[in-house]
Amino acid sequence: RKEVEQDPGPFNVPEGATVAFNCTYSNSASQSFFWYRQDCRKEPKLLMSVYSSGNEDGRFTAQLNRASQYISLLIRDSKLSDSATYLCVVGGNNRKLIWGLGTSLAVNP
């Protein structure tokens, strides 16, 4: 089993749609969780950290379920500019980050 698993997609959605990504992780001792965004041929950029209580940043909502060991990202009112690959990242108690393969999102006009 991979340490961090994501559905690779692609997810094709129309503008304005709501889309959700899930990610599961295998190490129950993981301590930090993030969603990064990576555009084609660019470096990853931090989208948001994920906290146990859940957190929201504008159209983006991230949630963590420690019992089931999964993380989710919800994007509301999707824009064309949201088209990218979304990477789920999990950090252990050694602070090393483990990266998922990413979920590809294409928002269509």
Place this chain on the structure above:
Amino acid sequence: GAVVSQHPSRVICKSGTSVKIECRSLDFQATTMFWYRQFPKQSLMLMATSNEGSKATYEQGVEKDKFLINHASLTLSTLTVTSAHPEDSSFYICSARGLAGGQETQYFGPGTRLLVL
């Protein structure tokens, strides 16, 4: 936010030559720098972790004699790909961790695309 720069952004070299990639944290001191490699349609793979003034810690399967890492100061780390082969062609990304704005943060450089002919 904090900025991490990488140089060069793109390099093409002949097989057998060595290539040096620089990673700099521009407005914060990076206590730790990470070097990643990403092949097309693959996830980021950590190659090595380096702390300023000490030897780098390499991940399993990464040859330390082939990928030389030097972290000489709190703002500069270099990765040298020695005797490059076509299979070393990849996207190399550095990441720097340190205190920026009073909070420990990790930022990525823009990456270096290496093509070995």
